[in-house]
Amino acid sequence: MAEFNKETVTTRENNNPTESASSKREATGSQTVGYVVYFLLGALEILLAFRFVLKLLGASHSSGFVDFIYNLSGIFVFPFEQIFRSGVGEGVETAAVLEPSTIIAMIVYAVVAWSVVKLIKIMSGEKQE
Numbered sequence: 001m002a003e004f005n006k007e008t009v010t011t012r013e014n015n016n017p018t019e020s021a022s023s024k025r026e027a028t029g030s031q032t033v034g035y036v037v038y039f040l041l042g043a044l045e046i047l048l049a050f051r052f053v054l055k056l057l058g059a060s061h062s063s064g065f066v067d068f069i070y071n072l073s074g075i076f077v078f079p080f081e082q083i084f085r086s087g088v089g090e091g092v093e094t095a096a097v098l099e100p101s102t103i104i105a106m107i108v109y110a111v112v113a114w115s116v117v118k119l120i121k122i123m124s125g126e127k128q129e
Helices: 029-058 064-080 100-124
Strands: 003-010 019-026 089-091 095-098
Touching: 029 064, 029 095, 029 100, 064 095
Parallel strands: none
Antiparallel strands: 003 019, 089 095
16 A cells, blocks of 8 residues: 655754654555556546647557557547547648547546546545545
8 A cells, every 4th residue: 555654843942852753654445546546547648648649740650659559549539539520631741630539538537537536535434625
């Protein structure tokens, strides 16, 4: 589990000794699950951001990296593909694509992850901030 360190240092004047206290506490189960959910969300958001930028810049499908990013992220963008049309700008060598479905996917997945973490906190009885 994740550990948190909390240190308190109190200094007194007039040559009194310095007091210091150190305490260690572990993350609760719900906090750990929340960290995992947010970590997975971060990884997914980075993947979708790569897709968005590569499409916007007109990256070539012949590159293995680009093809890998498109194939992996396509699974997550698929449910949102028909909401808006993609804007295509034809260049000399490449076609830049503005793909709103990727932006929608990023927003929806962020809201879902936040909702899941809040629901876990509520179900665990953890005090809300």
